[in-house]
Amino acid sequence: MRSTVWLHEKFLVRGRRPSLPAGLRVYAIGDIHGRLDLLNQLLALIDADMEQFPATRPVYVFLGDYIDRGHWSRETIERLIEHAAEHESVFLKGNHELIAISCLSDGTKIDQWLRLGGMETLSSYGVGADLVANRKQTAGTQLAFHSALPQSHFRFFRNLREWFASGDFFFVHAGVNPDVDLAHQTEKDLLWIRHEFLFSSRDFGKIIIHGHTPTTEIELRSNRINIDTGAFATGRLTCLVIEGETLSVIDTVPNQKNCQR
Numbered sequence: 001m002r003s004t005v006w007l008h009e010k011f012l013v014r015g016r017r018p019s020l021p022a023g024l025r026v027y028a029i030g031d032i033h034g035r036l037d038l039l040n041q042l043l044a045l046i047d048a049d050m051e052q053f054p055a056t057r058p059v060y061v062f063l064g065d066y067i068d069r070g071h072w073s074r075e076t077i078e079r080l081i082e083h084a085a086e087h088e089s090v091f092l093k094g095n096h097e098l099i100a101i102s103c104l105s106d107g108t109k110i111d112q113w114l115r116l117g118g119m120e121t122l123s124s125y126g127v128g129a130d131l132v133a134n135r136k137q138t139a140g141t142q143l144a145f146h147s148a149l150p151q152s153h154f155r156f157f158r159n160l161r162e163w164f165a166s167g168d169f170f171f172v173h174a175g176v177n178p179d180v181d182l183a184h185q186t187e188k189d190l191l192w193i194r195h196e197f198l199f200s201s202r203d204f205g206k207i208i209i210h211g212h213t214p215t216t217e218i219e220l221r222s223n224r225i226n227i228d229t230g231a232f233a234t235g236r237l238t239c240l241v242i243e244g245e246t247l248s249v250i251d252t253v254p255n256q257k258n259c260q261r
Helices: 036-052 073-084 097-104 107-115 116-124 128-132 133-146 151-158 189-191
Strands: 024-029 058-061 087-090 165-168 169-172 205-212 217-221 225-226 238-243 246-251
Touching: 024 169, 036 073, 036 238, 073 087, 073 116, 097 107, 097 116, 097 128, 097 151, 097 189, 107 116, 107 133, 116 133, 128 133, 128 225
Parallel strands: 024 058, 058 087, 169 205, 205 225
Antiparallel strands: 024 238, 165 169, 217 225, 238 246
């Protein structure tokens, strides 16, 4: 069931409420982090929403960080590939996907990946924990991951987008650099930025829809909406529904309080 989000009185773009083009509905989904159980639950809730409220053109926008920390990273990627075969979908790149795919060519990044939850991802692809635990076996870990990664998954990672824009909304994993025009953002900022973006009150020209920084409820500011509700730890995977000027929320742990001011 949808819950309507509270709208900030200054939540405006060029003096009006932000909107999407007529006929388009976006289901924007936050950081999954290997929680296939929550992904399946949320997709079923979205299916039910579309049955109740048919849409001319529904588009799913996934904000990145599909892997790591949770136990079902491989299965999550497989589910997303299956989903894209039947539904118009946009998959954005998260910092976790960036590191994982970088490890295929740069073994020096494996330690960083493991610190961010890569152990669970490697395990889901059948790479043994004994091999990963031996820091002297970096090359072996790299080779094992390369061999275990299906070509369809490699293509999925390779084709991830850095951003997606429609109407008055700009979708990205982490955020944007407040001092740089949206058209000239770097991958590093789009996938990693936090402090400068989160504490900026600048008008970005579009409302930024992002994840990356977990909060217990969706976080709505005058220039951005954060929908990373920490699914891995909280069990709450959140979807922001945007249609026309209407913003609603579907999530796996419904609550009357759906956003933070």
